[in-house]
Amino acid sequence: MTRTTPHTGTGPALSFGGDYNPEQWPREVWREDVALMREAGVNLVSLGVFAWARLEPRPGEYDWEWLDEAVDLLHAWGIRIALGTPTAAPPAWFYRAHPDALPVRRDGVRLAFGSRAAICHTHPAYREAAASITTRLAERYGSHPAVVLWHVFNEYDGPSLICYCDLCAAAFRDWLRARHGTLGALNAAWGTAFWGQGYGDWEEITPPRVTASAGNPAQQLDYRRFADAQARACFTAERDILHRLSPGVPVTTNFTTAPSQGDKLDYWAWAAEVDLVTNDHYLMTDGRRTHVNLALAADLTRSVAGGGPWLLLEHAPSGVNWQPHNPAKRPGEMARNSLGHVARGSEGALFFQWRQSASGAEKFHSAMLPQGGTGTRVWREITELGSRVADLTDLRGTRTRGDVAMIWSWESWWAQSLEWRPSSDLDARERLDAFYEALYDRHLTVDFLPPTGLADLDPARHPLLVVPQLYLAPAALAADLDRYVRRGGTLLVSYFSGIVDENDTFHPGAHPGALRDVLGLTVEEFSPLLPDERVTVRTGRGETYEATLWSEVVVPAGCDTLATFADGRTAGGPALTRHGLGDGAAWYLATRLTGDALAAVVDQVLTDAGITPADLPRDVELVVREGASEDFHFAVNHTDAEAKVSLSDGSRRAVAPGAVEVWRTPR
Known part of the structure; x- marks a missing residue:
């Protein structure tokens, strides 16, 4: 599939919201959630991304009641849904029946159940189970008016993407036959004359597992391509089910394009398979200027999307929980981060997650609604940001100008x-x-x-x-x-x-x-x-x-x-x-x-x-989104001093310390 007409978004306004997990909370909390979502300006949530065990508690037995209620409740409050296929988190019963579906590391160790995205993408039982739950979801919710986007899996570029099991070995050989055609061509491409590595039979080829010394680099490179292709095949299989059963609703999966976060997928290839490019971005607090990496990731995501619309599907309201050190964002930093992505092409800003978890591995990860509730600085900044995003609706479909x-x-x-x-x-x-x-x-x-x-x-x-x-x-x-x-x-x-x-x-x-x-x-x-x-x-x-x-x-x-x-x-x-x-x-x-x-x-x-850069202070961004009749100038001031910027109409404007300003000029 080639994405020839990218979707321009998920509704009539820029998207604002986040990952919502009602299954983690009693039903009496849900109504409080939707009321607070409306107060914050939320108009889109990702739903059901990790809910497979709740939806299918036993093989072939389904519990739809809770999800029916959540979908209808969100719809009644005017909140659109990016409905997840929960295939990044197969239930414990699946692994009990298919323990060999857990991925094998390069050193031969098979990983255990208890995390997320721990799956061999080659395993036929996984592919069958993923197709089954996706089919059931699409049949039930594919025409629901609240469902405006399908969110397949979650971050394929995860820590256990590359599996080295025997099933993958057999699939790798099939992939190599398709890529190289003959053993002679493969031996030539891999340079197997060196160190006497020539292959005389396809069955002699294995994944590039741990070797006594350096392994064959061309073999390792091909295996990276193979692992990428196996994951992409899982995505396209789900996508095609959704296209068939939920026609007209775009299908995506969340990328992690920043090289500081995603290194296992070729996103130039993946972009051709999704209907809307979406991305997750988290600041790497390693002492560098984090806003520069954010700008890079946003520019790279826009470029992967062919310069067209894309959507920031996840970022953090404040600190994360998985780095060695996880400082909170400073006052105003959330707005600079979010609107910086919008400046560079995103059709909105969504977060992980809506309500902070009370248990589990990510309970220390910040959320739109923090553990401290609505009296917190984060909540106040979330509601202010929701209002600002709503005010920018007119820039939907405009394109960021690269220099x-x-x-x-x-x-x-x-x-x-x-x-x-x-x-x-x-x-x-x-x-x-x-x-x-x-x-x-x-x-x-x-x-x-x-x-x-x-x-x-x-x-x-x-x-x-x-x-x-x-x-x-x-x-x-x-x-x-x-x-x-x-x-x-x-x-x-x-x-x-x-x-x-x-x-x-x-x-x-x-x-x-x-x-x-x-x-x-x-x-x-x-x-x-x-x-x-x-x-x-x-x-x-x-x-x-x-x-x-x-x-x-x-x-x-x-x-x-x-x-x-x-x-x-x-x-x-x-x-x-x-x-x-x-x-x-x-x-x-x-x-x-x-x-x-x-x-x-x-x-x-x-x-x-012949390029003359703009005369601006360091750490002040000026990015332009071009429309048919007017341009939107985003000025993002990451400094503690007021900055002055010049616009294309000749005017000179002030940007307060730590602030973001957006001005329109006619074309």
């Missing part, structure tokens, strides 16, 4: 993260974060792109394209980037990009393989730095930068050298180059710069691309 583009690939990240790379400290996510932060600090909104299908990439629309790290690059990318640069685009590539093809095999010729010609250089050797080692990079203008982690031997082949390594094992060689090509230019940075040093390079490249 520059960046390539990101989950498959490349998987491949780069395998064993025995030139440095164990290579981290594609770290480079993504670093380059994104540099662009964020220049108040530029980023559109992300996959490394495929870029033949029509337009320099007039995206005058700058950044490749923060793309170890695995398809061969076709070379021609696409060459065309982009020759037509006037500016390309900025960071080290360890363009090295291998889709089978983790070196591209022919010298590094950087697929990007060698467009960059006008070759890389003869990698020379990664030791953990405490630093080298100096000196520009032709006399500036010096401290670099870490990486250096390499770069040989110009048409490019100009703008900075060199001043010391270390690659002293005297190029560290920063520029290759004029046609009407554009391709830049290459051969080491890791951070902070002000990386910002200085980015500034040079932006000047070369």
